[in-house]
Amino acid sequence: MSSGKLVPDKLAVDLALDTISKIVSTSPTSTIILDGFPRTVQQAESISKQYPNFFAINLMLKRSVAIEKLAGRVTCSKCNKDWNVSNILYDGYRMPSLLPTKEKCPNKLDDCSQYFVKRADDTPDIIGRRFDEFNQKTAPLVDYYRQKNMLREFDVKRGIDDADDLLKLMLS
Numbered sequence: 748m749s750s751g752k753l754v755p756d757k758l759a760v761d762l763a764l765d766t767i768s769k770i771v772s773t774s775p776t777s778t779i780i781l782d783g784f785p786r787t788v789q790q791a792e793s794i795s796k797q798y799p800n801f802f803a804i805n806l807m808l809k810r811s812v813a814i815e816k817l818a819g820r821v822t823c824s825k826c827n828k829d830w831n832v833s834n835i836l837y838d839g840y841r842m843p844s845l846l847p848t849k850e851k852c853p854n855k856l857d858d859c860s861q862y863f864v865k866r867a868d869d870t871p872d873i874i875g876r877r878f879d880e881f882n883q884k885t886a887p888l889v890d891y892y893r894q895k896n897m898l899r900e901f902d903v904k905r906g907i908d909d910a911d912d913l914l915k916l917m918l919s
Contacts, residue, residue: 753787756789760793763781764797803889804901804917808903809838820869823862823863
């Protein structure tokens with residue numbers, strides 16, 4: 748992960764199938780949302796052999812905006828809560844920073860920001876490599892699911908404020 752590469756297909760499929768089968772065995776009518784899986788056409792083909800009735804959602808976001816938001820991720824080393832210092836308010840995007848307040852901080856700290864730490868893989872260089880890896884291996888999934896009429900697309904413009912609209916799309 749820290750090098751910006753994807754987990755090998757076989758490992759990802761084995762983990763996903765194991766997790767899905769446990770959920771299905773305890774609650775056969777559950778709706779399951781997979782975030783970040785499958786990431787390659789091979790993974791999609793493997794999973795669809797056992798679970799053919801699902802669809803994919805393509806979250807669309809301009810690369811430069813995604814890089815800026817990912818580079819702004821921080822974690823408070825005292826309360827372990829995630830925050831984001833990027834404030835994206837341009838070109839039709841409304842993704843304000845997500846900063847701590849005393850009310851939001853689990854430890855009720857006056858100033859969580861003095862304890863912010865960044866993930867090792869959230870540097871512009873590694874984020875760029877993750878995007879390159881995505882374009883090579885994951886982007887073909889869009890065409891794969893589109894051809895199977897199993898694709899829904901969602902244009903992200905408001906970050907966390909898009910959650911309700913995204914949920915409606917997922918449940919429709």
